[in-house]
Amino acid sequence: MNQTFTRKGRMSQFLMILVPILITQLAMFSMTFFDTMMSGQFHYIDLAGVAIGSSLWVPVYTGLSGILFAITPIISQSIGAKDQQNVSFSVFQGIYTGFILSILVYGLGFIGLDPFLQALDVSDETRYISKNYLLALSLGIFPLFLYTVLRSFIDALGLTRVSMFITLIALPLNIAFNFIFIFGPFGLPAFGGIGAGIATSLTYWFILIITIFIIKNGERFRPYRIFTGFPPPSFVKIKEILIIGIPIGLSIFFETSIFSAVTLLMDDFGDTVIAAHQAALNFASFLYMIPLSVSFALTIVVGFEVGANRIQDARSYARMGIVTAVLFAFISGIILYIGKDSISLLYSRNTEVVALTSQFLLYAVFFQLSDAIQAPVQGALRGYKDVNVTFIMTLISYWVIGLPLGYVLSSQTSLGPFGYWIGLIAGLTAGAITLSTRLHIIQRKRLSLIIEKKGVPNE
Incomplete structure (x- = not known):
């Protein structure tokens, strides 16, 4: 990345970083999208089983991966401060952290998976598919976490097109694996929803191998000497990663887990409602990749400018990102409203599931709209390494406001399962308002400090 001096220059650099991230995120999420959609085409019970499994996996994965996202602002600020030596060291400490987190996931699964699934009021067939989908998916945990660290390094350098290239290669392979393991063509066994877990695990290993190959051989990565030596674990550096990363991970966990909690609470409404809810949530989550990508891009550019003490430029990037996300939100809303019936048919041919999904x-x-504000704001705050207050705000917005309101509306009114969605909307809106206020406060504080020290910001 380079310092920019005009609004046009900042927009150009921002889009050069954002567009590849967006394509990467859409492609990465497409793996879950095709898992869900293709499982639903096999049978709606498989769709319900994958829905339960995904509801357990997604918050765990995104929360723990969020810890590893601390690598991005650490490296961005190091590059902005021209501290190249710290980059390679930070990447390796991130790899060690990813290994530890992988072991943690396996331990949690071994202890808690069976009791949790047994507590759900779902059919035995749905429970069986959920469990084995997760067991198959677990084979890809280790490569996925390591890839997350390496991708954070690549993106922090501003080389987001490399991540895009890797993911675009992997996506058609994932679709092919899904077709083979879900439907069992050419006389092969058909695993249904369980096959989606097998396909995704194989794809994660492929992504990791390709990423390591590119970093080892790419000209742009050689100055950082990532795999030329293996420094020992540094508890000081791992502690820094955890101090920054745990609040990020918890914020992401509480955001994603509320959607999973709603899916699990809907077990009272039966497999058909769970399947329809998961189908609609899956497509809405697909569209969420737009503001999430803006969030990742803002962490990179804001972190770079903050590291160089160019606070006005960091502020300009934040405004640019939020406006971009809001414009996309209006387009996404129109797509959902006009195409809801056609979208529903992508997931199932069961008429009841299709009708509920459309609603x-x-x-x-x-x-x-709420996602278009709160996600970019969180990304900008991470660029400032401001993560603790963000975590608390996220916790209150989603779990103190959103979920309880949804439960009351669902159980005490005629809204039924739709009450949970109204609660989710309320939680997202509260998050957008509180996080925006926090960003404004942080920007003013940092600008005041720069003015105190130098007299004029950005110099």
Whole structure:
């Protein structure tokens, strides 16, 4: 990345970083998207089973991966401060942290998976598919976490097109694996929803191998000497990663887990409602990749400018990112409203599931604006390494406001399962308001400090 001096220059650099991230995120999420959609085409019970399994996996994965996202602002600020030596060291400490987190996931799964699934009021067949989908998926945990660290390094350098290239290669392979393991063509066994877990694990290993190959041989990565030596674990550096990363991970966990909690609480409404809810949520989450990508891009550019003490430029990037996400939100809302029936048919041919999915998608229209504000704001705050207060705000917005309100509306009114979606909308809106206020406060504080020290910001 380079310092920019005009609004046009900042927009150009921002888009050069954002577009590849967006394509990468859409491609990465497409693996879950195709898992869900193709499982639903096999049978709606498989769709329900994958829905339960995904609801357990996604918050665990995103929360722990969020810890590893600490690598991005650490490296961005190091590059902005021209501290190249710290980059390679930080990447390796991130790899060690990813290994530890992988072991943690296996331990949690071994202890808690069976008791948790037994506590759910779902059919035995749905429970069986959920368990074995997760067991198959667990084979890809280790490569996925290591890839997350390496991708954070690549993106922090501003080389987001490399991540895009890797993911675009992997996506058609994942679709092919899904077809083979879900439907069992050419006389092969058909695993249904369980096959989606097998396919995704194989794809994660492929992504990791390709990423290591590119970093070892790419000209742009050689100055950082990532795999030329293996420094021992540094508890000081791992502690820094955890101090920054745990609040990020918890923020992401509480955001994603509320959607999973709603899916699990819907077990009272039966497999059909769970399947329809998961289908609508899956597509809404696909659209969420837009503001999430803006968030990742803002962490990179804001972190770079903050590291160089160019606070006005960091502030300009934040505004640019939020406006971009809001414009996309209006387009996404229109797509959902107009195409809800066609979208529903992508997931199932069961008429009841299709009808319910279409209704859920109407509520998803209102997710878009709140997501378009709160996700980019969180990304900007991470660029400042401001993560602790963000975590608390996220916890209150989603779990103190959103989920309890959804439960009351669902159980005490005629809204039924749709009450949970209204609660989710309320939580997202509260998060957007509180996080925006926090960003404004941080920006003013940092600008005041620069003015005190130098008299004029950005110099």
